[in-house]
Each structure stands twice: as C-alpha cells, then as structure tokens.
Amino acid sequence: MRTGVSITLGDADRHRLETIAAARNSPQKHVWRARIVLMSAEGVGTNAIMAATGTAKTTVWRWQERFMAEGVDGLLRDKTRPPGKPPVPGEHAGRVVELTLKPPPHEATHWTGRAMAKAVGLAVSTVQAIWKTHGLAPHRWRRFKLSNDPAFAEKLHAIVGLYVAPPAHAVVLSVDEKSQIQALDRTQPGLPLKKGRGATMTHDYKRHGTTTLFAALNVLTGEVVGRNMQRHRHQEFIRFLNTLEREIPDGKVVHVILDSPPRRPPSVRGP
DSSP states (O other): OOTTOOOOOOHHHHHHHHHHHHOTTSOHHHHHHHHHHHHHHTTOOHHHHHHHHTOOHHHHHHHHHHHHHHOHHHHTOOOOOOOSSOOOOHHHHHHHHHHHTSOOSSSOSSOOHHHHHHHHTOOHHHHHHHHHHTTOOTTOOOOOOOOOOTTHHHHHHHHHHHHHSOOTTEEEEEEEEEEEEEEEEESSOOOOOBTTBOOOOOSOEEEEEEEEEEEEEETTTOOEEEEEESOOSHHHHHHHHHHHHHHSOTTOEEEEEOSOOOOOOOOOOOO
8 A cells, every 4th residue: 555545444434335345236336446445444455456446556546545535425426527628608509599590691501510610610519519409400391381271171181081081982092193204215225133143224325205194092902093195284184084984983982182183274365
C-alpha cells in the first residue's frame, strides 16, 4: 500500500462491505470497490489488488482515498462530472427553431443541416441535436389535401364503405387509367437464364410509341380486368366500360369507384 494510506475497518463497515461484495444484485462497480477496501484493510499490496479486481493503479488509489474521506457511503456514490461541452444557449436553439419553421432564403426546397449550421454559426451536429430535441425533421414531407366539397365526409364514408364492406350480390370495381406508357424494347434479343449466369439484355432500347392502360379491380375477388388502347379519350374509356359490362354477370348491381374520367371535349361551332 502506498505511503499515507491506512485503512482500518470496524466490524460494522467490514460486515457491510462483505455483504456488498457477496450480494448477487450488487452492481459490479460496487463489488470491486468493496473488494479494494477489504483487501487494503488486510494489507494486500496495490499490484495484487489490481490483479484481483481487474482495475488500474489510479483506480485503486482513488477508492482507497474515497473510503478514507467518506466511508462506505462514498463507495456507493458516483461524483457528478461537469458536461464535456457547455449546453447550447437558449437563444441559439430558439433561432434554429425559428428559421426551420420558415422556408430557406436560398434556392432550396428545405433546410439542410449544413445550410442551417452556416446560417446560425453552429456545428452541424449541434443543429441536428436541436432538431431532434424539438421533434423537427425539415427533410420529411407529408402530403395532404383539404376538400372544399361540403358533402366530402358523406362521400368519404360511402367510398370507404364500399371497400371495407362491399354490398352483397353486387360488384364493386375500382377503376383507373394510366396514360403515356412507353412501349420500349431492347435493340437485340437477350441471352436466356442458365446455371451460373443471369439473363442478359442490351443497355440501349428502341421506342414503339406509347399506350394507355385502363384497368378495373374487383374489390371482393381481387380480379383485374385491363385493356391497352392507343389513345386516351372518352371514346376509349366508354369502350372499356362496355368491355366490363360484357364480363359482369347479369343481375349484378355494379358500383364503380374512380376519379375524374376522360371527358368529352367541348364541341366547336362555326360562326
């Protein structure tokens, strides 16, 4: 034991330290602190204590001094340490939040960590920490649309009801169209798939114009009826509806859910 350190244990302190070292629920840091003091009281040298507890020399000395100054309670209490970095002043954090809630002055869709750090004179990590604390994520967007239709709620319940609980003895179709689909083909035939080699295709392609897809999903069965047509007009849409009518059994009530279909262009009259 080094010079100036002398540990003598009373019966009460020894019993308390032995209980801490033997208890299964004791934190490991409390166990090896108690063992350091017990072994020091028995006159064990510093090197032997280090080997038995797996601690460094300065650690052994620290807890010997702590016990001499504060007793057993000092071994069970960790001293508070000052933060490694001073906290960000409230006015700086408020400035970051204020700017984040406004569009950036430069040509950008949203604030980035680097742009905000440059604007307020803080580190990027500090800006990110402020955003996290205040629950801000300027890079994320959530789309919304408010309807001006006074009957919106009534229509919403009707449409959702068709999806959730389709009427009995009825056909519910969700209809939509996709126009301007490019019909592309590779310039040369690819090699087929075989063992040890995936299928191949050329890097370039040739165009075969565009097509329009009209499709209807049977909400109850999952069956899809689709037709490709060269143009996207009301005439093609009516032809698709006629196709659906021919494929639906007689006697069925049909509910069609769709957005604005292709409209008939206004007639042009001469002077």
